[in-house]
Amino acid sequence: MPKPIGAIDHLLTYVHELEGAASLFRRMGFTLSPVSHIAPMGISNHLVLMTPVANGFANFIELMAVQDQTKLPAPMAKILSGPQAVKSMVLGAADINTAHAAILKQGFEASPPVHVKREWIIGPSESVFPEFDVILPFPAPLPFNCCRYFNVDLYLRPEWLVHANTAKGIRAVLAVAKEPVALLKTFAAMFDEPLTEDGDRAHVVSGGIELVVLSSDAAWKKFGVDRKSAGEVGYLGYVIEVESLDALQSSLSAGGIAYRRDGASIYIDPAVGLGNLMIFREKSGF
Known part of the structure; x- marks a missing residue:
């Protein structure tokens, strides 16, 4: 069913x-x-x-x-x-x-x-x-x-569906909440999917896409996102899978887009990304 x-x-x-x-x-x-x-x-x-x-x-x-x-x-x-x-x-x-x-x-x-x-x-x-x-x-x-x-x-x-930056698709939606597990219980019930708690974050999957909720403190520690702008409950941003971080980096540089690269991820901060933290990775998921 x-x-x-x-x-x-x-x-x-x-x-x-x-x-x-x-x-x-x-x-x-x-x-x-x-x-x-x-x-x-x-x-x-x-x-x-x-x-x-x-x-x-x-x-x-x-x-x-x-x-x-x-x-x-x-x-x-x-x-x-x-x-x-x-x-x-x-x-x-x-x-x-x-x-x-x-x-x-x-x-x-x-x-x-x-x-x-x-x-x-x-x-x-x-x-x-x-x-x-x-x-x-x-x-x-x-x-x-x-x-x-x-x-x-x-x-x-x-x-x-073809992008110069090699984007393949959204793989995770990121949000912040004072009580991540309590917020996600509602979505887990609607999705009819199990909720997974992992330390300072919780997540549930629907159709292969994760909904990840962190505390605002965790978002600050992990991403350096201003806790005041994140608020107690709200969307933080999203994760996009790309085929090549190098190709993405070339596109961003050619377009004059400010970004930061940290190991296996490239970040575009909310001040640039229309209020959203944009995270790009070559591997699916968060």
Whole structure:
């Protein structure tokens, strides 16, 4: 029987100015999808699409900006505000109603899923029509929402999945919380996966992607991230697997991107990474 949640699918990243954010990611060596203007909701986005780990799902970073505040749906207005950063982890489900029931079971007041089909103009005289069910963001200590694709192949065009920096995909989502285990128990129950506690951090896996939660003190000791900016509960960043750290380093240097290399990892700090700690490794996982 399929699990209620099939995978950690993508990360909704709020940015103040979309084309500036897109330029930053291109200078990092990423390929971006064409801009998409979702006028009825007052938003626009670019996608940084990578190769999925689990069949039927995607794997990407979504850069989203507000174009018309007056059109924003209420659930999105709260998410798309404040500092730039990952604002919601979007989970993938094979059956949106099963996922919704699992979310409600954990005590969240999530609105019923809505069905969406829209035009996405991807080139001159070329449109595609993504179709999905979505549970919009709702109040939660660590915000998340959920989607079910009907045509995920539209997001998996080969030319969008190849990156000069050799990025393969998101392998871990990082968050901080005062009590990591308590926070992760909810996700472990929704994922129907075991929770693993490892000293000052805890983690659970969904669809091959880890959700790792650390205490803010642990984040400071391990990454040098300012505990004040991390806050008591919130997203810290993510880990991306690359084929070659040397190729990544060349892309970052060519793009004038500040980074630091420490052994088997390259780090882009939140001040550069749109509020997110970006960690790149050649091996999967955290």
